[in-house]
Amino acid sequence: MEQQITRVEESKILYEDDEHQVVWFGWEEAEGADAFVQTNQCLVVDHDKGYLFDPGGTYVFHHVLENIMRVINPRQIRYLFATHQDPDVCSSIPYWMKTTDADLLISKLWLHFVSHFGLEDIDRVVAVPDGGGRITLDSGDYIAMIPAHFLHSEGNFSIYDSRSGILFSGDIGAAIFPAGERYMFVDDFDNHLKYMEGFHKRYMHSNQVCARWVELVRKLDIKMIVPQHGAIFPEDQVERFLSWFSELRCGGDYIEQIYRDERF
């Protein structure tokens, strides 16, 4: 494993004031390996409590834990948030439930599915209804789970930190880089499209839903979008991304082509 996982820029503070921090953690595979899709994790620290978004796969658990311990004692983590049920998002959950006293927030659709990762009880799993939910922080700000269903998962949320204005968007906005090409922030949107487009056209549900989600998040004051894979959209790229996504034809819009295995 040590040869396979490379810790590129290990962590970076995306936002910081006296009461509140948002820290990004990333890792990627060693050059030439091709087993894992790269993932981003995000930790919000508000006063003495931590909130971890999309903790990641079993395989990267100890790397993520090690990074987090440089910032906060894991016992201070109050909630784990999962945008959806996929293995790259939360197969590490049984370990995190042991390492922390946190509750897991996940769509009600996956309540009885995530236990299959190996949880002994689900007392600490909170089923989030389709409308989403809000956690009020000690600073008086909040973290909201914003509906993002069918993008791609049927029970899926984006996570918005009101203090920093950071929107953690899960698979929405994800990019897959060729080896050695990864960068942390998007600055050339047109160039970035080539790493994003293929993924979104196949995994996202349909234009109808993309447009619906954009309509919803446009009500928020967004300073930054952090997807679970790939690069971060800084404030000056947010509008460009939302416009592109709301117009995107994808998924079921191409169902005939997909059944015939044609590229589109």
Add this chain to the structure above:
Amino acid sequence: MVDQSKILYEDDEHQVIWFGWEDHENESLVQSNQLLVINGDNAYLFDPGGAFIFSDVAAEVGKYIPLSQIRYILATHQDPDVLSSITLWLKATDARLLVSRLWIRFVSHFGFSDNSRLVSIEDHGKQIRLESNEFIKLLPAHFLHSEGNFCFYDTRSKTLFSGDIGAAVFPQGERYLEMSDWQTHLGYMEGFHRRYMSNNVALRRWVKSVRGLDIERIVPQHGAIIPRDMIETFFDWLEQLECGTDLIDQIYDNALV
């Protein structure tokens, strides 16, 4: 615990065995069905299940065939209840895993680093030729619910393993192996399908592609087997069902922003 296994089809060269598994103590795990096809000396395991039930399923499968004779493990999609046991199965067998190309670089996150035993299924599907010149066909079922999703048709026994399509969620103590009363069963299927299945377009596309098959039984990954005489009714129901994004206003209603 595995409370039963049952031979669904058997001839001199070919067997299809169903394994059912249910959590009797609490309600924390969704019940799942596994299917094993044995053809000559080779075996094929469909949707092996969650990490939590691995040892029970492996022990039960071992009563029928040595685990080393499993050639392929087939996964309809990437969910934990389908596949979080895969790390253990790859250790316990020499089998290769067949899964949608969409999930090839995601399933390793269950906890293994050697992708050499993963085989990706292209969007239009694939077929495995069996010794007796029969096939296991991996047929597209995308967006039902997963974006990269397949169902498996065994030509010899005419069994269609449909993954989440046709799944039923029973109230405690109400489970049965094979459905017989359509109206009763509908009550256990409808809620799940309306929320998890993508939309009516995807359902109709799938029904169109499987209607031409000669199907003896449909085995979903959760719930009960749909026998031949109910299949037409089942397909007709799917074709008219409004689900997923057909109901998007309801699902996105009351969004807390």
